[in-house]
Amino acid sequence: MFDQLIAKLQQSPKKIVFTEGPDPRILEAAARLKAEGCVTPILIGNVDEVKAAAAAGNFDIEGLEIIDPATYPAMAEMVAKMVELRKGKMTEEQCAAALTKGNYFGTMLVKMGLADSLLGGATYSTADTVRPALQLIKTKPGNSIVSSCFILVRQTAEGQEKLAMGDCAINLDPNEDQLVEIGLETAKCAAMFGIDPKVAFLSYSTKGSGKGEDVDKVRNAAEKAMAAAPELAIDGELQFDAAVSPTVAQTKCKDSKVAGHANTFIFPDINAGNIGYKIAQRLGGFEAYGPILLGLNAPINDLSRGCNADEVYKMALITAAQAI
Numbered sequence: 001m002f003d004q005l006i007a008k009l010q011q012s013p014k015k016i017v018f019t020e021g022p023d024p025r026i027l028e029a030a031a032r033l034k035a036e037g038c039v040t041p042i043l044i045g046n047v048d049e050v051k052a053a054a055a056a057g058n059f060d061i062e063g064l065e066i067i068d069p070a071t072y073p074a075m076a077e078m079v080a081k082m083v084e085l086r087k088g089k090m091t092e093e094q095c096a097a098a099l100t101k102g103n104y105f106g107t108m109l110v111k112m113g114l115a116d117s118l119l120g121g122a123t124y125s126t127a128d129t130v131r132p133a134l135q136l137i138k139t140k141p142g143n144s145i146v147s148s149c150f151i152l153v154r155q156t157a158e159g160q161e162k163l164a165m166g167d168c169a170i171n172l173d174p175n176e177d178q179l180v181e182i183g184l185e186t187a188k189c190a191a192m193f194g195i196d197p198k199v200a201f202l203s204y205s206t207k208g209s210g211k212g213e214d215v216d217k218v219r220n221a222a223e224k225a226m227a228a229a230p231e232l233a234i235d236g237e238l239q240f241d242a243a244v245s246p247t248v249a250q251t252k253c254k255d256s257k258v259a260g261h262a263n264t265f266i267f268p269d270i271n272a273g274n275i276g277y278k279i280a281q282r283l284g285g286f287e288a289y290g291p292i293l294l295g296l297n298a299p300i301n302d303l304s305r306g307c308n309a310d311e312v313y314k315m316a317l318i319t320a321a322q323a324i
Helices: 002-011 024-036 047-057 075-086 092-098 102-111 126-137 176-192 213-228 240-244 246-252 270-283 309-321
Strands: 014-018 039-044 065-067 117-120 147-156 159-166 198-202 233-238 264-266 287-294 300-302
Touching: 002 309, 014 024, 014 102, 014 309, 024 039, 024 047, 024 309, 039 102, 039 309, 047 065, 075 092, 075 102, 075 126, 102 117, 102 126, 117 126, 117 309, 126 287, 126 300, 147 176, 147 270, 159 176, 159 270, 176 198, 176 213, 176 264, 176 287, 198 213, 198 240, 213 233, 233 240, 240 246, 270 287, 287 300, 287 309, 300 309
Parallel strands: 014 039, 014 117, 039 065, 117 300, 159 264, 198 233, 198 264
Antiparallel strands: 147 159, 147 287
16 A cells, blocks of 8 residues: 555655654654655754754654744744634734644644645644644635544455545544535545445444434435435445445345445444444454544644654655645
8 A cells, every 4th residue: 555655656745744853753754754755754843953863863864854933934924824814813922822833833834835744643632733733724615524534454365455434533423414524535535545435334223223313313424425426335324244244235235335345434423433443453453544634625644642653654655645
C-alpha cells in the first residue's frame, strides 16, 4: 500500500507541516521522508532546539524548513488572517497567543497555502489537533461534520487484505444524516488506498431482524447513502457476520450486492467503531492506520501520543497523499 502512495507522491510531492518539530520521532520520520524525496517536511519549533535534537538522534534534516513562531517574519499578517477567520470569536490578542503554539501556527500555514497538509498529535491531544482545524480549515462544502476512518491492512496467502472502518474516533453518536456523511467520506478514503468500496452500514439487525431506534437510524442512513451515491455498492442495516460471510449472507440477505463481501464498514456510534477496529487489530492481525480525518478542506491528521517513528512516517505519507 505504501509503495503505491510513495509512487504517487514522487510524481506530485507535497509539503507537510509537523507541529512538534523537536520530537525525535518526528525528526526520524522527517529525515526518512527527505531521503525518499516524496514529501517535503516543514518542522515547527525553535530552530536551535530542533537542530540539537536532530544531531542527538543523528537524523539528517539538512535543508528542511524549520519555522519558529516566535521569530516568524509574517506573524502580523497571520494574526490578521486568523482574526478575520474567527469573525469576532477571538480577539487579536487571543489569536496572537494561539499562534505561538505549533498546532495553531501549523494549521494557519496550511490555511494560507504555505503547506499542503499537517500532521500533529505526537504530544498534543486529539482535541488540540482537531480544534484548530475545525476553527480555521473548516469542513468541505456539503459537509457538516469532521469524521474519521481507519485503514486496516494484513498480509494473507493471496496478498494484501485492506479494509476501511469509520467513524471510530471522532463522532460519539452520529445521527442518520451524519452517518451518511461518514459512509460516503469513508468510501472515498477507501478508494484512495486501492479498496473498491463495498459499504456495509452495521447494526445488531440484518434487514429488519431486530427492532429499535438504533436499527432505524442505520437503515435510514444506508438508504439515504444509496440515494446520494447510487454508483457505490452500499447496503444496510447489516450484522457484521452477514456483511463478511458469504454463507451467512446467503441465509440472511442473499440478494445483497454487499453482504458477504463488505470491505468498508460504517459503525453506528463511536463505542462500536472503536471496539470493532481494535478487535480487528489485536485479534485479526491487522495493522491499523489512522484515525484519518475526513470532511475537512485540507488534510489534517492526528497521531497517537504513543506513536513511534515508523507510525509517524506512514501517517505522513497518508496525510500528504490526501492532498493529491
